[in-house]
Amino acid sequence: MRIFSSFTTIVLFLVSLLCVAQGQVKWELLKHEGRDYVSMENVKQFYRFQSMKREGNRITMTARNLVFQLKVGDQEIQFNGVKFICTYPVIETSGKLAISRIDLTKLVDPVLRPSYIARAGQFRTVVLDPGHGGKDAGAVNQYGTEKAYNLRVATELRRLLMQRGFKVVMTRTSDVYLTLQERVDLANALKEPAIFISIHFNAGSRSARGVETFTLSPQGVAHYGKGLKSSDFQLLNGNQHDSANIALATAVHGQVIRCLGKANTFDRGIKRARYSVLTGVKHPAILLEGGFMSHGYEARLIANPQYIAAVARGVCDAVVLYQKAVNGRRANSASSRVPHQ
Ligand SMILES: [Zn+2]
Numbered sequence: 001m002r003i004f005s006s007f008t009t010i011v012l013f014l015v016s017l018l019c020v021a022q023g024q025v026k027w028e029l030l031k032h033e034g035r036d037y038v039s040m041e042n043v044k045q046f047y048r049f050q051s052m053k054r055e056g057n058r059i060t061m062t063a064r065n066l067v068f069q070l071k072v073g074d075q076e077i078q079f080n081g082v083k084f085i086c087t088y089p090v091i092e093t094s095g096k097l098a099i100s101r102i103d104l105t106k107l108v109d110p111v112l113r114p115s116y117i118a119r120a121g122q123f124r125t126v127v128l129d130p131g132h133g134g135k136d137a138g139a140v141n142q143y144g145t146e147k148a149y150n151l152r153v154a155t156e157l158r159r160l161l162m163q164r165g166f167k168v169v170m171t172r173t174s175d176v177y178l179t180l181q182e183r184v185d186l187a188n189a190l191k192e193p194a195i196f197i198s199i200h201f202n203a204g205s206r207s208a209r210g211v212e213t214f215t216l217s218p219q220g221v222a223h224y225g226k227g228l229k230s231s232d233f234q235l236l237n238g239n240q241h242d243s244a245n246i247a248l249a250t251a252v253h254g255q256v257i258r259c260l261g262k263a264n265t266f267d268r269g270i271k272r273a274r275y276s277v278l279t280g281v282k283h284p285a286i287l288l289e290g291g292f293m294s295h296g297y298e299a300r301l302i303a304n305p306q307y308i309a310a311v312a313r314g315v316c317d318a319v320v321l322y323q324k325a326v327n328g329r330r331a332n333s334a335s336s337r338v339p340h341q
Helices: 040-046 101-112 146-163 180-188 237-260 276-280 296-303 305-326
Strands: 029-032 035-039 051-055 058-063 066-071 076-079 082-085 091-093 096-100 125-130 167-170 194-202 211-216 267-273 285-292
Touching: 029 091, 029 096, 035 040, 035 101, 040 051, 040 058, 040 096, 076 101, 082 237, 096 101, 101 237, 125 146, 125 180, 146 167, 146 194, 146 305, 180 194, 180 276, 194 237, 194 276, 194 305, 211 237, 211 276, 237 267, 237 276, 237 285, 237 305, 276 285, 285 296, 285 305, 296 305
Parallel strands: 082 267, 125 167, 125 194, 194 285, 211 267
Antiparallel strands: 029 035, 035 096, 051 058, 058 066, 066 076, 076 082, 091 096, 211 285
């Protein structure tokens, strides 16, 4: 089995290290189905993309170290090959290509300018939450249980992070059962700034495969795959970190896929959800689904300790990258506004 040849991958995944310059733009808001949109021309000017090309429905914008790809009518966008699922599709209205304002402010901007996220870099503590445990096995296949795989990743990741000087707090270090609220309470009892990473493996239809990373849905954004409900408009604990959440997810998702090697996995994208651990934790938080235990090929890969080690390495690299990115120098902030809600 030839796996984990990540160093031969030329594709850039260091999205979270980008800190693009921004120009002076008079943002023009476009209305579509009652929502605000901004034109891609505005986006191009503000982030100083050098070019914007359109082929059919596909749009490609390039800057010095960045390729931004979108498709009219589609919620999926990519930055340097890393996939994100927007809240609303990219549209064309009165001859203008446009992206929704909520996707600009809650996704595009924090990903492109992580150093603008206030106070995000001041943490030394990482909370690791291996999902399930005890009577709750999570997904199960012929090779093992999700609760055991989650704990293996977390244990290896703790070792790597401690080598890099981080303090690591685990919600569990053995095969014990904890409720979701107990995990949240444990993280929220910490006095110091921290980040929270929940580790899971997936199960689904036999053909479903790949890695996906979830962050809390911003206010007014549905849980992935579900319709918008009135409760989606409540502001939750985790929403204070909307920008940090998506920046952390970008780093983790990109680095895990890089460490696994694009040939060995499938990028399902960064998505929004209202899982309890994401809604309740007061720190920037993400939930990683590291592959499908219900997929024949991925089930065998996940059972291989090299795969577990690669996931742990990816997350550790990501935490280091994320911290560097959010600590980056802010540029002249007076001209740096995107049209927030
Ligand atoms: Zn799980």
